[in-house]
Amino acid sequence: MRWDWLPQYFPVLVHGLYITLFILIFSVVVGFALAVPIGLVQVTGRAPARMAAGAFCSYIRGTPLLTQIWLLYYGIGSIFPLIPGFRENFMWLVRLDAFYYALLAFTLSFAGYEAEIMRGAFLSVPRGELEAARAFGMSPWKLTSRVWFPRAVFQVLPTLTGEVIGQLKSTPLVFTIPVLDLMAGVSKVRQDTFLTYEPLIFLAIIYMILTYIITRAFGYLEKLIPQRR
Amino acid sequence: MILAAAIARTWAEFFHDKAALLAFGDTGYGDELLWGAVRSVEIAFFAYALGLALGLAGAMGKLSGGPILKAILEGYTTLVRAVPELVLILLLYYAGTDGLNKILETVGIGRIEINGLVAAVFVLGFVQGAYHTEVLRAAIQAVPLGQSEAGKAYGMSPFKQFTRITLPAMLPNAIPGLANLWLNVTKDSALISVVGFTELALATRQAASVSKQYLLLYLVAQALYLTISLSSTLLFSWLERYVRRGQPKLA
Numbered sequence: 001m002r003w004d005w006l007p008q009y010f011p012v013l014v015h016g017l018y019i020t021l022f023i024l025i026f027s028v029v030v031g032f033a034l035a036v037p038i039g040l041v042q043v044t045g046r047a048p049a050r051m052a053a054g055a056f057c058s059y060i061r062g063t064p065l066l067t068q069i070w071l072l073y074y075g076i077g078s079i080f081p082l083i084p085g086f087r088e089n090f091m092w093l094v095r096l097d098a099f100y101y102a103l104l105a106f107t108l109s110f111a112g113y114e115a116e117i118m119r120g121a122f123l124s125v126p127r128g129e130l131e132a133a134r135a136f137g138m139s140p141w142k143l144t145s146r147v148w149f150p151r152a153v154f155q156v157l158p159t160l161t162g163e164v165i166g167q168l169k170s171t172p173l174v175f176t177i178p179v180l181d182l183m184a185g186v187s188k189v190r191q192d193t194f195l196t197y198e199p200l201i202f203l204a205i206i207y208m209i210l211t212y213i214i215t216r217a218f219g220y221l222e223k224l225i226p227q228r229r
Numbered sequence: 230m231i232l233a234a235a236i237a238r239t240w241a242e243f244f245h246d247k248a249a250l251l252a253f254g255d256t257g258y259g260d261e262l263l264w265g266a267v268r269s270v271e272i273a274f275f276a277y278a279l280g281l282a283l284g285l286a287g288a289m290g291k292l293s294g295g296p297i298l299k300a301i302l303e304g305y306t307t308l309v310r311a312v313p314e315l316v317l318i319l320l321l322y323y324a325g326t327d328g329l330n331k332i333l334e335t336v337g338i339g340r341i342e343i344n345g346l347v348a349a350v351f352v353l354g355f356v357q358g359a360y361h362t363e364v365l366r367a368a369i370q371a372v373p374l375g376q377s378e379a380g381k382a383y384g385m386s387p388f389k390q391f392t393r394i395t396l397p398a399m400l401p402n403a404i405p406g407l408a409n410l411w412l413n414v415t416k417d418s419a420l421i422s423v424v425g426f427t428e429l430a431l432a433t434r435q436a437a438s439v440s441k442q443y444l445l446l447y448l449v450a451q452a453l454y455l456t457i458s459l460s461s462t463l464l465f466s467w468l469e470r471y472v473r474r475g476q477p478k479l480a
Contacts, residue, residue, distance in 0.1 A: 059451070061412075064418075064419035066420060066422070067419055067450055067454065070447055071451060074443040074447065075443045075444035075445075075448065077443075078441075165311075168313075169312070173315060200319055200320045200323075204312045204316050207312050208312060
């Protein structure tokens with residue numbers, strides 16, 4: 001076992017960790033914000049919207065995230081240059097940076113998985129509670145924001161821990177497109193030093209620590225929620 | 230109007246003459262992709278079978294093993310489930326092929342070239358095993374103890390107790406989890422592409438980088454993956470109906 005490479009590559013690895021965590025937190029927060037309307041539409045929407053939301057969820061959940069990332073970065077990314085005048089545009093810079101594609105792919109993925117869970121949660125709120133809210137004369141908006149949404153989110157929170165850990169565990173996939181995350185930093189160490197195991201073991205330990213932190217943090221969050229037993 | 234025309238031209242340019250690209254044989258990539266999909270399902274199937282076997286053994290060990298075995302299994306499931314699949318695949322792939330060759334060298338057989346499919350199946354199966362262990366353990370624990378005790382009272386051997394009572398009673402609890410794991414392994418099979426095994430994802434990537442038709446080929450690959458997932462979902466819902474036969478309907 002050789003660990004002398006660690007000090008030298010420390011800055012690269014710290015920056016990689018920052019990128020990994022940024023992708024994780026951004027995709028979880030924005031993805032969840034997207035998941036709520038997508039889940040709600042599947043429960044209450046009209047047929048076309050409901051089917052569109054359902055198709056989106058099936059697609060996200062039915063195909064590997066790896067190929068979703070490649071489709072966005074190599075596939076969608078390859079049509080931008082065909083649009084006349086695009087190369088001269090500032091958007092060209094966005095095309096170049098794989099980081100934005102990674103953010104988009106991870107956000108959509110989290111939204112797809114979480115929307116399916118939110119759909120179930122919205123459905124499982126007892127009808128009597130919604131009827132009581134309606135009997136109080138609440139408007140549909142108020143009913144959703146005061147009763148339906150909070151009740152659904154409280155139910156989802158325990159499963160959210162697993163979902164966020166799942167999302168954390170897919171973050172190394174971004175190294176397959178040029179994003180300099182923690183995995184890419186570790187790959188660089190492996191290429192430079194010809195070490196096979198040590199960098200990967202280091203990576204595994206970091207991910208285990210992150211998993212532990214997330215588990216503890218969500219455990220704390222869950223305790224904050226009022227529960228009636 | 231100008232924008233609409235530009236978009237229309239872009240699309241026309243893009244999909245011009247693309248059908249030939251998916252032809253079978255030397256001119257198109259249809260056969261490469263379809264073959265890749267077959268390899269993906271192959272990896273997924275054998276890895277799933279291996280995972281199921283490991284999971285069954287693991288669940289048994291966790292439920293009725295000694296303290297040392299329990300601690301080892303706890304370490305296995307916690308470790309595998311806390312580390313990203315991609316990292317595990319890389320670690321196990323290099324460690325596994327390297328370790329096997331070292332053992333073979335010391336025994337005196339010499340190095341062998343390990344078949345990519347076999348390595349992929351072992352690596353994914355080992356990862357799946359940890360998840361299977363947890364799913365099966367929970368499903369077995371959900372079966373009331375009195376049922377297998379009744380079997381014991383009838384003089385059934387432990388094996389018969391398992392096959393006649395515990396197994397059929399736990400399957401309805403286990404099938405949803407097992408279905409999820411199957412869907413996961415079909416998707417995780419794409420990760421094997423990082424160690425250079427040509428399944429659907431890597432076949433698509435290779436075809437796309439040769440033909441430069443990234444969007445079309447990736448869309449076709451996604452459609453193939455989606456077909457696998459959706460048909461599996463159908464199959465598992467039929468299976469769940471079958472193992473739940475005779476049970477009261479869920480609310």
